[in-house]
Structure formats: structure tokens, C-alpha cells
Amino acid sequence: MSNQYDVIIIGGGIAGLSAATTAARLGMRTLIFTGQVLGGHLVSIEKVDGFPGHPEGIPGFDLCPATEEAAVEAGAEFAAEDVTELKPVDDGFKVTSETGDYSARTVIVATGTSLRMLGVPGEEEFFGKGVSHCASCDAPMLKGKEVAVIGGGDSALQEALILIPVCSKVTIVTDGEGLTAQAAYLTQIGEASNVEIKTGATVKEISGDSAVTGLKIETAAGEETLAVDSVFVFIGLDPISWLVPEKFHDEYGFITADTAMRTAKKGLYAAGTIRSGSAFRAASAGGEGATAALSVFADLYGE
Ligand SMILES: Cc1cc2nc3c(=O)[nH]c(=O)nc-3n(C[C@H](O)[C@H](O)[C@H](O)COP(=O)(O)OP(=O)(O)OC[C@H]3O[C@@H](n4cnc5c(N)ncnc54)[C@H](O)[C@@H]3O)c2cc1C
Missing domain, CATH: 3.50.50.60 (FAD/NAD(P)-binding domain)
Structure with missing residues (x-):
């Protein structure tokens, strides 16, 4: 041929x-x-x-x-x-x-x-060790764990909805003033009891030892480090x-x-x-x- x-x-x-x-x-x-x-x-x-x-x-x-x-x-x-x-x-x-x-x-x-990267310290180092772009791939390993999802649009919320039934807590972090996803996703997120939403938040660093243990963010209230086992990035x-x-x-x-x-x-x-x-x-x-x-x-x- x-x-x-x-x-x-x-x-x-x-x-x-x-x-x-x-x-x-x-x-x-x-x-x-x-x-x-x-x-x-x-x-x-x-x-x-x-x-x-x-x-x-x-x-x-x-x-x-x-x-x-x-x-x-x-x-x-x-x-x-x-x-x-x-x-x-x-x-x-x-x-x-x-x-x-x-x-x-x-x-x-x-x-x-x-998928766009955050470009913050720790992101590349911990990619595949807690930093991920695929909730359905990682969810089976995250039963009862606390995780963060970065982003406020359709993709971020779609992935958060996979994690919510599995994880003890899902923190959604967005730099916007609110979530911008479609109404169906917003309704489901609103009904979940283990979700926290951080708006106006900038991610500063992902930290850990052999895998992710923390996510440092900055909001109008100052800097804080969330204790999380995984960080899912969907920012564009x-x-x-x-x-x-x-x-x-x-x-x-x-x-x-x-x-x-x-x-x-x-x-x-x-x-x-x-x-x-x-x-x-x-x-x-x-x-x-x-x-x-x-x-x-x-x-x-x-x-
Ligand atoms: C998290 C997430 C959730 C989504 N959920 C939905 C949903 O529920 N419903 C919906 O309708 N849409 C959804 N989408 C959007 C949907 O995934 C896209 O619209 C669709 O995948 C686009 O298909 P595509 O073929 O254009 O590109 P892609 O899916 O990006 O595929 C591109 C292909 O090109 C290949 N490629 C790249 N560079 C090269 C190269 N140099 N040589 C050879 N091959 C190369 C890649 O390996 C890949 O196979 C979602 C997207 C994301 C990220």
C-alpha cells in the first residue's frame, strides 16, 4: 500500500x-x-x-x-x-x-x-499523585477523602458531581464571583451537603510529600491552606x-x-x-x- x-x-x-x-x-x-x-x-x-x-x-x-x-x-x-x-x-x-x-x-x-494548567508551584510535581484532570478515573481511590475542584464552569461541576457521592468533602474553588455552569449542574451542587464553594479565590500552591496533602488559596479574607488529598483542575x-x-x-x-x-x-x-x-x-x-x-x-x- x-x-x-x-x-x-x-x-x-x-x-x-x-x-x-x-x-x-x-x-x-x-x-x-x-x-x-x-x-x-x-x-x-x-x-x-x-x-x-x-x-x-x-x-x-x-x-x-x-x-x-x-x-x-x-x-x-x-x-x-x-x-x-x-x-x-x-x-x-x-x-x-x-x-x-x-x-x-x-x-x-x-x-x-x-486542559489548561494552573501554573502554580506543586502542580507539575504532583500531577498523577493527587493532581488530576479526571474525576471518574480517580474517584474509586478517594472514598471518604477531602478533595478540591478548581473551576466554576460546566466541566468543573460535572467532575465535582462525580466526586460528591464518594468523597467526605468537595471544595469548589473559583476565581470568579460565582459558578457559571448550566442550571442542571448548579441545582445538583446546591442539593449536596458535603460541598463548600470558595469564590474570588486564587490558587497559590499545591503542597504535599509523596502525594498531595494541601492546597493554598488566597481570598479577600487572606491566605489559607485546605487539607485535601486531591486537586482536580478544570479552568479552561x-x-x-x-x-x-x-x-x-x-x-x-x-x-x-x-x-x-x-x-x-x-x-x-x-x-x-x-x-x-x-x-x-x-x-x-x-x-x-x-x-x-x-x-x-x-x-x-x-x-
Ligand atoms: C471535563 C470535560 C467534560 C465534558 N463533558 C461533556 C459533556 O457532558 N457533553 C458534551 O457534549 N461535551 C462534553 N465535553 C466536551 C467534549 O469533550 C468535546 O466537545 C469533544 O471531546 C471534542 O472532540 P474533538 O474531537 O474536537 O477533540 P478532543 O476530544 O480534544 O480530541 C482531540 C484528539 O486529537 C488528538 N491529537 C492532538 N494532537 C495530535 C497530534 N499532533 N497528532 C495526532 N493526534 C493528535 C488527541 O490525542 C485526541 O485524540 C467535555 C469536556 C471536558 C474537558
Whole structure:
């Protein structure tokens, strides 16, 4: 088999997997680089809310394999590697990964986002030793423990709701004046008896010995150190857009593309949360992936 593809998709989240399924079903030779985490963010989300057809929510670890299976069955080829370079060439693009070079007439970038770090002392040192981005992964080890969740939006509260039934106390720390999550989450948080909310709070340091033991915060009342065994950080998302030149980024680093997912560069498409203006929902990311593949087909083979 040659390394020449109609379309190469970079990113194995729901946007990339959906693009791969649609592209392969349309008969295009399709390769998807899934990177280190097949399924992207969704794979670690205990209950994906708001996904059509699943009124009670669906575990990400069920949704992702089903989405992958659809792409495999459609005939997409998979590479569980990171793309390290993306270069335009005369007749398309050269895509370089850890194992070699690949050619594609078109490329769909679906690299998504990474969870933003606090950038405080102790965060890197204790990452994986109490500092975490995944409540459902760590909850079984935290029965009866006190933990802190940093952030006041949907992601932070969704993760806090996983910890509340397990932990003795969950302290939600936000630098805002209040919580900004959707009403359904606020109601559930309001009903919990083991939650404390610290607003207007700045995280100063995460401390510990072999694992996390404390979280130092500063509020209008002064500094205090909370005795916690874990700190979950959900303060925003940063785009993973470095493969694409900055002239195609918006002011926040997301890739600019139209509603057909076409960027200003011929043959280059962006889909999912990496796209400027995307809705940060699983359903919309999947829809954008499919739309990008349909645009590729229209551009290569006519409507
Ligand atoms: C804590 C949390 C809770 C959420 N809860 C919900 C919810 O309940 N309902 C909902 O609808 N949405 C939810 N979301 C949002 C949802 O997860 C995203 O909308 C969705 O995951 C976006 O999919 P994506 O494919 O665009 O990107 P991502 O999921 O970020 O996937 C990007 C993929 O690209 C890969 N990648 C990155 N760089 C490279 C590279 N160089 N080479 C190859 N591959 C690369 C990554 O490994 C990953 O596989 C939540 C998000 C978070 C963080």
C-alpha cells in the first residue's frame, strides 16, 4: 500500500473519528492519526450529557469505541501516533509522524484542546499523585477523602458531581464571583451537603510529600491552606493548533474555518473544538467532522 491518501485526519476524538467514518464511507482513501488518546476528551468522561439519543447521558468509554468501530467498518486506516509536522506541497500535504512521511490531497485537523494548567508551584510535581484532570478515573481511590475542584464552569461541576457521592468533602474553588455552569449542574451542587464553594479565590500552591496533602488559596479574607488529598483542575481549554501556521488562527489560537470546515488554505479543513467558534459539545464536534469530510468529497470529486 502506498502512503498516498485522499484525506488524512489528524486527531482521534469524536470529530476526527466522525470525519474518518464519513470520508471512508464516501469511498475516499482515508488515514486517521489518533495521537496518544483514542477518543480524545470523551474517553475519560463518566457521563457525556446532551448527546442525541442518550437522554440519561452515555459513558465516554462506551461512546468512543462505538465511534471507532464505525470508522473501522467504513474502511478508514488507523495510526495510533502523533503527527509531528504538517507541510503543504505542490499536490496537497506532507504529513510526518513518528514512523514516517505520508501524502494526502487534503487534511482535516481535529486535534482538539488540552486542559489548561494552573501554573502554580506543586502542580507539575504532583500531577498523577493527587493532581488530576479526571474525576471518574480517580474517584474509586478517594472514598471518604477531602478533595478540591478548581473551576466554576460546566466541566468543573460535572467532575465535582462525580466526586460528591464518594468523597467526605468537595471544595469548589473559583476565581470568579460565582459558578457559571448550566442550571442542571448548579441545582445538583446546591442539593449536596458535603460541598463548600470558595469564590474570588486564587490558587497559590499545591503542597504535599509523596502525594498531595494541601492546597493554598488566597481570598479577600487572606491566605489559607485546605487539607485535601486531591486537586482536580478544570479552568479552561487550550487549542492544540501548533501544526497549522498562526496566520490561520484566531486571536485565541483556534483554527479559523467556515461552516463547511474549510480554512483559507485550499485542501485544509478544521473540525471539532479546535475550530474557532465550535460549540464545545460532543455532538457538534461529531457533526463538524462529518461536515468536513463531505466538504473534502465535494472539493475533490464534485457535488
Ligand atoms: C471535563 C470535560 C467534560 C465534558 N463533558 C461533556 C459533556 O457532558 N457533553 C458534551 O457534549 N461535551 C462534553 N465535553 C466536551 C467534549 O469533550 C468535546 O466537545 C469533544 O471531546 C471534542 O472532540 P474533538 O474531537 O474536537 O477533540 P478532543 O476530544 O480534544 O480530541 C482531540 C484528539 O486529537 C488528538 N491529537 C492532538 N494532537 C495530535 C497530534 N499532533 N497528532 C495526532 N493526534 C493528535 C488527541 O490525542 C485526541 O485524540 C467535555 C469536556 C471536558 C474537558
